[in-house]
Amino acid sequence: PLEVPLRAIVAFQGYMRDAVDLRPGDHFWNLADPGWAYGLYYAVTGPLALGHATTFYDGPFSVDSCARVIDKLGITNLAGSPTAYRLLIAAGKDFSTPIKGRLRVVSSAGEPLNPEVIRWFADELGVTIHDHYGQTELGMVLCNHHGLQHPVHPGSAGFAIPGHRIVVLGEQGNELPAGQPGILAVDREQSPLCWFGGYHGVPTKAFVGKYYLSGDTVELNPDGSISFVGRSDDVITTSGYRVGPFDVESALIEHPAVIEAAVIGKPDPERTELIKAFVVLASGYQGCAELEETLRQHVRQRLYAHAYPREIEFVSELPKTPSGKLQRFILRNQEVARQHAQQATPVSAC
Structure with missing residues (x-):
């Protein structure tokens, strides 16, 4: 205590x-x-x-x-x-x-x-x-x-x-x-x-x-x-660069389609981590491949080439503490669990 x-x-x-x-x-x-x-x-x-x-x-x-x-x-x-x-x-x-x-x-x-x-x-x-x-x-x-x-x-x-x-x-x-x-x-x-x-x-x-x-x-x-x-555990290491999630989140929120965003590093064998964004959309917008690409380019134009999210997932809400702080570790843990489940799934032979 x-x-x-x-x-x-x-x-x-x-x-x-x-x-x-x-x-x-x-x-x-x-x-x-x-x-x-x-x-x-x-x-x-x-x-x-x-x-x-x-x-x-x-x-x-x-x-x-x-x-x-x-x-x-x-x-x-x-x-x-x-x-x-x-x-x-x-x-x-x-x-x-x-x-x-x-x-x-x-x-x-x-x-x-x-x-x-x-x-x-x-x-x-x-x-x-x-x-x-x-x-x-x-x-x-x-x-x-x-x-x-x-x-x-x-x-x-x-x-x-x-x-x-x-x-x-x-x-x-x-x-x-x-x-x-x-x-x-x-x-x-x-x-x-x-x-x-x-x-x-x-x-x-x-x-x-x-x-x-x-x-x-x-x-x-x-x-x-x-x-x-x-x-310290939120900072993303991707292709040798260190990227703060806050910068990417701020760039995403500047787009009128985005209400909230959370950015994490997703384990990746080639880049150590790749940048993944979880996005809550404003009313009137729907998640689709076209909007994903629009948001990627939006971030690239405001930051730098290595800092844009390579993956974007549209969600209805983000995990937060009762005081409103983002809990990025929950999203990271979910991604790791998802990857492990995919690796463990046997592939059927033809």
Whole structure:
């Protein structure tokens, strides 16, 4: 079990103040369930620790209920997950028209924020949405801050939140310069607001020397910001290249036919892995060979020749955690099981 010490509240306050930019005049709503760490830390504890009222909706998430609450309570500061935001985008004008101009700032956490989501919120709602990164063990530690001035680049998770030193480590435990992918780590000796001290009664393998290793692959940018590449076990090795699934998913979502996408590496004897995409289509589109090829070319034009999905499977939904995070490992396991079943099937002789 995870122990959350009382001093963590100071870090929660810092996130609400600097990243969420929660102001006394705001009407705040965090869409996250309080059973999820982001909801417990930043829908309950963080706002109340600042003496600020918070909002809860007792019911399942829907586009209609979201619009109704924002309108009725005059919500100005919204936080949630990209999964929820993509559902709002799929509703289009039915959601955006009634609340355009109502929101002052929007924050996103749980998984990387696709550029298409950022553009939609700016164009359709007239509001800036920023990407924030954290873990249950750490709280939020890497953010594009609404309340601080710094450069914001599409695809970047931002800068270390005050009180934390975030670095990128190589395989030998050395801190890497800009442009080299490695593991996101917290320098615990120089992070006074890092409150995680380990699991109760269980050794914490993520502690290596003075660092906490997150297990996420990232890359340091020249300006000091950090870009998310993917979970270490999600990064795809294909024909000698390393491809982050997030980039391919983001390119797919930019196509109007796609609501959601999940990308995995499928074992392949020639390429080590080939890129396979699972796609949820928008209303009015049907999966077919022609659309598959259209989506492949769409990705090739936006990324690079080796990063397009060689296989596309159209699905009705993607596996997610209760908090809305994609569970790519389930799709990978299904693919491996499918391949094993095909290899085990005897071939009838003529």
